[in-house]
Amino acid sequence: MRFLERNRALIFPVPHRSRKGILRGAIVLFFYLAQSPIVFPTYGVDFDQIYEYYKKGNYDVLVRASRPVLRKGEVDYKILLLYVASEPNLEEIDKTLTSIFERSKKHPGIFYNAVYLFLERALVLEATEPGGRWGKIFLEHGESSVRYAEGVYTYACILYSSKDYESAEGILQKAKEISHDAKLGKRLKILELSLQKSKEGK
Structure with missing residues (x-):
């Protein structure tokens, strides 16, 4: 938020700004983005949504959505069951189970x-x-x-x-x-x- 407030003029240029000024602002904005990577928020997957993937046979989507969440943070064990039943790669299941087991x-x-x-x-x-x-x-x-x-x-x-x-x-x-x-x-x-x-x- 501080970055956005400090550089508001760069993102929302004022009317009648010269082309040279807009270009300069774009260059500065690009520099900030390159030096300060933006971290996007991550959202937990919902069991009902994962179960829908499972019922419809969308196993690839189920695995891609659940695998990273299961390997960090609080575990929904119901999602884990669906993941293990859907993951085609035994080595990936091994890694996921190990990650969960070693946390507690x-x-x-x-x-x-x-x-x-x-x-x-x-x-x-x-x-x-x-x-x-x-x-x-x-x-x-x-x-x-x-x-x-x-x-x-x-x-x-x-x-x-x-x-x-x-x-x-x-x-x-x-x-x-x-x-x-x-x-x-x-x-x-x-x-x-x-x-x-x-x-x-x-």
Whole structure:
């Protein structure tokens, strides 16, 4: 505001000003703009707007609008869920989750629901390094997630995929100790049998 008040005559030239004076004013204004970059205000994204993008399938727009906001400032975890579900680049999801996690070690269950979605993607894409790293974080901190049992199972699957059978077996045992439904119980049994076959094949 001080800049605008101090240079009001340059921006709004008075009537009957000579061409030479207008030109001089424009040059001075350009100099100020070049030396003093203008910072435009940033606005938080609205969940309802992001959800509209999601419902309409405008995933690229959703990602571009939500990614920078999630990586700084206060986090809307509902937007984070939609972002993780829409972001095509696993590395970018990793960066976003890391940025949020490092700002505070205390996060609600919905954050770990988003981590669970990441683990599923990591398993499908065989991204064992970030999958293993976030699997360990999920195991240690994600008990408040409604997908905790499934997430621990997915972590075990990621370890199995990386052929770390010993670690996978240990995580599988932990997953079996967590309350789970019959459907997940069958998947745990299948993984257990796969681990046994892997041991026999050595």
